[in-house]
Structures are given as structure tokens and as C-alpha cells.
Amino acid sequence: MSSRMNRHLTKKQLKELEDQVKAERERIHNKLNLEQPHKNMSDSDSGRDEVDSANDDIIRHAELRFATRETLYLKKLMKTMALMDSEEYGMCEDCGAPISFTRLKARPTSTMCIGCKEESEREELQSFHGRQSKSLGKSISFSS
Numbered sequence: 707m708s709s710r711m712n713r714h715l716t717k718k719q720l721k722e723l724e725d726q727v728k729a730e731r732e733r734i735h736n737k738l739n740l741e742q743p744h745k746n747m748s749d750s751d752s753g754r755d756e757v758d759s760a761n762d763d764i765i766r767h768a769e770l771r772f773a774t775r776e777t778l779y780l781k782k783l784m785k786t787m788a789l790m791d792s793e794e795y796g797m798c799e800d801c802g803a804p805i806s807f808t809r810l811k812a813r814p815t816s817t818m819c820i821g822c823k824e825e826s827e828r829e830e831l832q833s834f835h836g837r838q839s840k841s842l843g844k845s846i847s848f849s850s
């Protein structure tokens with residue numbers, strides 16, 4: 707564990723990334739908080755008809771999906787901040803190689819170096835094709 711230290715990042719760079727993550731966290735926080743009163747505004751539902759409530763359901767659903775995505779991002783930001791404290795931040799969780807400052811600057815929540823990220827995306831693609839050909843093979847063996 708202790709061998710995984712972000713020594714390739716200067717204190718100044720780390721601080722810069724930390725500020726970036728904190729600003730992002732604030733932004734999402736405010737976004738989520740701003741939506742709360744909007745959601746609870748349905749006190750005056752005296753003259754509602756079916757169409758109105760159907761529309762409401764769609765909006766509520768969209769808000770929920772949006773909120774979930776934001777919440778997930780918020781969790782990622784919190785995880786990143788915890789990582790920053792542990793000094794393991796900026797190291798690839800796959801191969802342990804340092805992630806370049808340029809990459810972190812563009813995406814402070816990165817936990818993989820560009821090489822591993824590309825590889826994992828390739829694997830994802832391959833397993834997708836693998837699943838496809840597997841099901842194809844199944845249907846062939848069924849018909850024979």
C-alpha cells in the first residue's frame with residue numbers, strides 16, 4: 707500500500723486538483739439542493755387533472771434519473787477526495803503506474819492510466835462481442 711504514492715505530483719499540482727474536485731462537489735451539491743424545493747412545490751394540487759399528474763410523473767422520473775446520475779458523480783468525487791488524503795491518488799488502480807497530471811487535470815476522478823483505461827474499454831468491447839457470438843453459437847447448436 708505504502709509503495710503506491712503519488713510522488714509524481716507536486717504539492718501545488720495536488721492542491722490544484724483538490725480545489726478542482728472540491729469545486730465540482732460544491733457545484734453538484736448546489737445543483738441537488740436547488741432541485742429539492744422544486745420537487746416539494748406540489749402543495750397546491752387543487753385543480754389537477756389526469757394529464758397534469760401524468761406529466762408530473764414524467765418530470766419526476768426525469769428528475770430522479772438526473773439526481774441519481776449526479777449522486778453517483780458526487781460519490782465519485784467523495785471517493786477521489788478520500789484518495790487524495792491517502793496519497794494513493796493519481797496512481798493507476800490497475801497497474802500502479804502514475805497517472806499523468808494532464809490526464810488528472812482533464813478528469814480529476816480518473817483512477818486508471820490511459821493505457822489501462824483503453825485496455826479495459828477494449829475488453830468491454832470484446833466481452834460484448836464474445837457474448838454475442840456465444841448466443842449465436844447457442845442458437846446454431848439448438849437448430850442442428
Ligand SMILES: [Zn+2]
Nearest residue numbers: 798801819822
Ligand atoms: Zn495502468
